[in-house]
Amino acid sequence: MCGIVGIYLKNPDLRPRLGAIFSPMLMEMSERGPDSAGVAVYREDDAAEAGKVVVYDPGAGFDCDALAERAAMALGGEVDVERVASHVVLRSATGAAALREWIERACPDLRITSSGAVLEIYKEVGLPAQVLELFSIPDASGTHAVGHTRMATESAVTTEGAHPFNTGDDLCLVHNGSLSNHHRLREWLREHAGIRFQTENDSEVAAGYLTWRLRQGATIAEALEAALADLDGFYTFAVGTREGFSVLRDPIACKPAVLAETGDWVAMASEYRALARLPGVESAAVWEPKPATVYDWGSG
Amino acid sequence: METFDLGTADVRELNRRLQRRSGNAAETAFEVLNPMGRHSLAVGLMHTLDVWIRGHAGYYCAGMNERANVVVDGNAGVGVAENMMSGTVRVRGDASQSAGATAHGGLLVIEGDASARCGISLKGADIVVGGSVGHMSAFMAQAGRLVVCGDAGANLGDSIYEAELFVRGTVESLGADCEEKEPSAEHVRDLQALLDRAGVDADAGTFRCYGSARRLYHFKVDNAGSY
Structure with a gap:
C-alpha cells in the first residue's frame, strides 16, 4: 500500500x-x-532560471560551495547553491541536463532527486x-x-x-x-x-x-x-x-x-x-x- | 434526531453510539455531518435505526449492516455495505470498487455508478445500481440479485454461482460460465417489485437477465482453460 x-x-x-x-x-x-x-x-x-538539480544527503561535512565552484568552472557561468535541510539545490544558466550530467560524471557518489527547469523533489x-x-x-x-x-x-x-x-x-x-x-x-x-x-x-x-x-x-x-x-x-x-x-x-x-x-x-x-x-x-x-x-x- | 459532527467527534465515538453501546437507546434517527471521506462510518449496526451521512464516505461504509437504514448523501469509497446482513444502504452518488461485497441480505441502492467488482462474492443481498457498473462485477456471486440500470463492464458474472444479474444497457463482455437467460414471468414480477422498493423508475421488462451456465461447478479437465 x-x-x-x-x-x-x-x-x-x-x-x-x-x-x-x-x-x-x-x-x-x-x-x-x-x-x-x-x-x-x-x-x-522563471526565465532567468535555466535549470536546477537537487542533490540529497551529501553529508553534513560536504562542501556545497566547492562543488558549485567546480561546476561553474567546468560548465561556464555561475552555479548557485542553496541548502534545503538534507538536500542541496544547484542552479545553473547552462541548463539542468548539462549540470546533471556533469555531477553524475564528476561526483558519481552524489545522489540526485531531480533535474529540470522548474522541478524540485524533496524526499x-x-x-x-x-x-x-x-x-x-x-x-x-x-x-x-x-x-x-x-x-x-x-x-x-x-x-x-x-x-x-x-x-x-x-x-x-x-x-x-x-x-x-x-x-x-x-x-x-x-x-x-x-x-x-x-x-x-x-x-x-x-x-x-x-x-x-x-x-x-x-x-x-x-x-x-x-x-x-x-x-x-x-x-x-x-x-x-x-x-x-x-x-x-x-x-x-x-x-x-x-x-x-x-x-x-x-x-x-x-x-x-x-x-x-x-x-x-x-x-x-x-x-x-x-x-x-x-x-x-x-x-x- | 441526534447529530454527530465528525469535525469534532471521532469515528469510534460515532460507531459506539450507533451500535447502541453508548447514549440513549430510545433515539433512532442520526445525522452525521462532515464525514470528509473517513473510513468505516456506521459499521456493525445491529438495530433498526436511520442514519444520514451528509457528504462523501470513505471505505467500508455501513459494512456488516444488520437492520439499520443508512443513507450516504454523496459518494462512497471501497466496499460500501460489504458483508451486509439485512437493512438498507442507499448511496445517492457513486460508489467505488467492491460495493456490496459478500453481502448476505438487505438492499444496497447506488443511485449513481459503481466501479469495478460491484457485488463480488454476493451471498444473498439485492444490489440496485441506477447507473453503470465496472469490470468483474458479480465475480463469483453465489446468491442474491445485481440489477444495473446502465451498462456493465467487462467480465460480468465471472465464475458465477446462483446469483441473478439484470442489466438494462450493454454488457461489455460476460465472464467465464456466465450466460444470458430468458427471465420467467416470475423473475420479471420480482424484479419490478425490487425496482419499486429501491425507488428506481424503470420497467423490469426492459432488462436482460444473466446467470450461471453451471459448466464450471465441478472440475472437468476439458474446462481447465476457463478457470
Missing part, C-alpha cells in the same frame, strides 16, 4: 499557496505510507508530517505538486527508495503498486536509451521509461499509452511534467484513485479523504479514473 496525491492549480491566484493547499493532502495519506514521503514541486516558470524517510516540515513544503509556491507516502514492498526503506522519481527533464512519477518486468526493462533502458538509474526500485524504471518516450518525441499522453503495453504489473501512476500532470491506472484497476476538478484546480489522490479539504471541493466534479485510460492536464 502507498498513498499518492497530486494537484495542478489552474487559477494563478492560488499558486502562491500551492504548498499550503497540497500539504494537508499528503498528511491525510499517512496511514497508507508511514515509511517515507516525498514531494515534487513545480515552481512558476526523506519518516512520516509525511515530518518530511513536509523539514523541507518547508507548506510555504512553497508553484503551479503543481505531486507527492507520495510509501509503504515499501519492492525495495528497502531508504531515502533512495522514496518517491517521487525523476530521471531528468522535469518529469516525476509516483506509483502505488508494483511492477513485475522492471529488471529487464531497466537493463534495456540503460543499454538502448542511455537512461541512468540510481536505485533498484521498480517505480524508478517507470520514470525512466517515460523520460525515454518523451525524448523520442512522444507527448506524455502518448508515452503513458505506450506504457500500458510495455509495463507489466499493477499501478496507479501520477506523473508530473513541466506543463502539467497526468494519471494512469493499470487495466484491472488494482490500486485506488480518485480525481476531482473545479475551475480553479484539478487533483488526484488514492482516497477521497485527501481531497476533502481542498478549497471549493463541495462543488467539484469527483470521479474515479477508469482503468487503462490516460488523464492529462496542462500539457495542452
Whole structure:
C-alpha cells in the first residue's frame, strides 16, 4: 500500500499557496505510507532560471560551495547553491541536463532527486508530517505538486527508495503498486536509451521509461499509452511534467484513485479523504479514473 | 434526531453510539455531518435505526449492516455495505470498487455508478445500481440479485454461482460460465417489485437477465482453460 496525491492549480491566484493547499493532502495519506514521503514541486516558470538539480544527503561535512565552484568552472557561468535541510539545490544558466550530467560524471557518489527547469523533489524517510516540515513544503509556491507516502514492498526503506522519481527533464512519477518486468526493462533502458538509474526500485524504471518516450518525441499522453503495453504489473501512476500532470491506472484497476476538478484546480489522490479539504471541493466534479485510460492536464 | 459532527467527534465515538453501546437507546434517527471521506462510518449496526451521512464516505461504509437504514448523501469509497446482513444502504452518488461485497441480505441502492467488482462474492443481498457498473462485477456471486440500470463492464458474472444479474444497457463482455437467460414471468414480477422498493423508475421488462451456465461447478479437465 502507498498513498499518492497530486494537484495542478489552474487559477494563478492560488499558486502562491500551492504548498499550503497540497500539504494537508499528503498528511491525510499517512496511514497508507508511514515509511517515507516525498514531494515534487513545480515552481512558476522563471526565465532567468535555466535549470536546477537537487542533490540529497551529501553529508553534513560536504562542501556545497566547492562543488558549485567546480561546476561553474567546468560548465561556464555561475552555479548557485542553496541548502534545503538534507538536500542541496544547484542552479545553473547552462541548463539542468548539462549540470546533471556533469555531477553524475564528476561526483558519481552524489545522489540526485531531480533535474529540470522548474522541478524540485524533496524526499526523506519518516512520516509525511515530518518530511513536509523539514523541507518547508507548506510555504512553497508553484503551479503543481505531486507527492507520495510509501509503504515499501519492492525495495528497502531508504531515502533512495522514496518517491517521487525523476530521471531528468522535469518529469516525476509516483506509483502505488508494483511492477513485475522492471529488471529487464531497466537493463534495456540503460543499454538502448542511455537512461541512468540510481536505485533498484521498480517505480524508478517507470520514470525512466517515460523520460525515454518523451525524448523520442512522444507527448506524455502518448508515452503513458505506450506504457500500458510495455509495463507489466499493477499501478496507479501520477506523473508530473513541466506543463502539467497526468494519471494512469493499470487495466484491472488494482490500486485506488480518485480525481476531482473545479475551475480553479484539478487533483488526484488514492482516497477521497485527501481531497476533502481542498478549497471549493463541495462543488467539484469527483470521479474515479477508469482503468487503462490516460488523464492529462496542462500539457495542452 | 441526534447529530454527530465528525469535525469534532471521532469515528469510534460515532460507531459506539450507533451500535447502541453508548447514549440513549430510545433515539433512532442520526445525522452525521462532515464525514470528509473517513473510513468505516456506521459499521456493525445491529438495530433498526436511520442514519444520514451528509457528504462523501470513505471505505467500508455501513459494512456488516444488520437492520439499520443508512443513507450516504454523496459518494462512497471501497466496499460500501460489504458483508451486509439485512437493512438498507442507499448511496445517492457513486460508489467505488467492491460495493456490496459478500453481502448476505438487505438492499444496497447506488443511485449513481459503481466501479469495478460491484457485488463480488454476493451471498444473498439485492444490489440496485441506477447507473453503470465496472469490470468483474458479480465475480463469483453465489446468491442474491445485481440489477444495473446502465451498462456493465467487462467480465460480468465471472465464475458465477446462483446469483441473478439484470442489466438494462450493454454488457461489455460476460465472464467465464456466465450466460444470458430468458427471465420467467416470475423473475420479471420480482424484479419490478425490487425496482419499486429501491425507488428506481424503470420497467423490469426492459432488462436482460444473466446467470450461471453451471459448466464450471465441478472440475472437468476439458474446462481447465476457463478457470
